[in-house]
Amino acid sequence: MELPETLRKHLEDFSRNVLFDQSRTESSSKDRDAFLAHDNRVLSSLQLQMSLYFNMWFFPWWWISETVMLQLKYPALSDYYKIILVTILILMTLIEAIRLYLGYAGNLQQKVPELAGFWLLSVLLQFPLILFQLFNEAILVQPLERGVHIILALFILTQAISGFVALRDMVRHTESQFHLRQFD
Template structure:
């Protein structure tokens, strides 16, 4: 049974448009490359990305446990503003990671462009900066275990971003090809009196 996406329709359309403008409309990266479309459905899911998401899902509870222990050990030694910043950072990572892994699973396994784009944006704009803040802040009394688990989480993030970027590029191009093929088929089979009946919107 297909997993349900938590993204609202307007956000899904926006993420699809963003992916199309980033990968499909940008011709500089693929100049000179032959564009061949195969009518049969090719598997676009990324095996490396799925493997990293799988191991990340098992690693995340260990990260939560380690950070909880480290926070309990040093919380009373931190100033009030550092306590607030650290709690906010951990809460942000926890909430974002749950949603990020879920969107990654849906987007990759079901080949959904909006969900995979949301996964990529969450990784780049929320999790990576927050993890870097925890690693770079010298006033939070970083402990060796805390540094190790956050470095490993950062390694997961960087690898998943690279794999998701590549998978999203292939999915966006495949979706664009399907769109152009659909428009061509409708244009060939349309009679002069049909008008705009039966239009198909890219990304729907």
């Protein structure tokens, strides 16, 4: 059973004051620095990491099936949809490689900028592109494409949600560390 946030905060403040601020000497400053240095909570999200891992293994299969399906339906498409679909395939491949790298680096190394970049690429670029490919019937969506697009869309949606939660937790932790260091 987890303590309510306000009670936990008060207990942390109380223990910090009792354990580290007994005297207002230089040793108390050293104790506080030691406390801050040993705050090694792991903020990485296991759910996000698992989703990134499985996405990394699924993406080549998505790419192969998308390329084969594009090649099969290419003669039946209008000229502007040919250009749009080839452009989307190239963009999604580049964005996905960058997105997965930023997700791994941001989550495992607990780096806020990388995780924020991962989240923005997921929400602003990949998710709309995969939804376009999933729901636009003018591009002659084949059953195999629909299946792999649904799986990739679920990966991206899961990663966007768990990435947001992980990013929020990392920002809160970084903010609290900044405020604690500000009092020295």
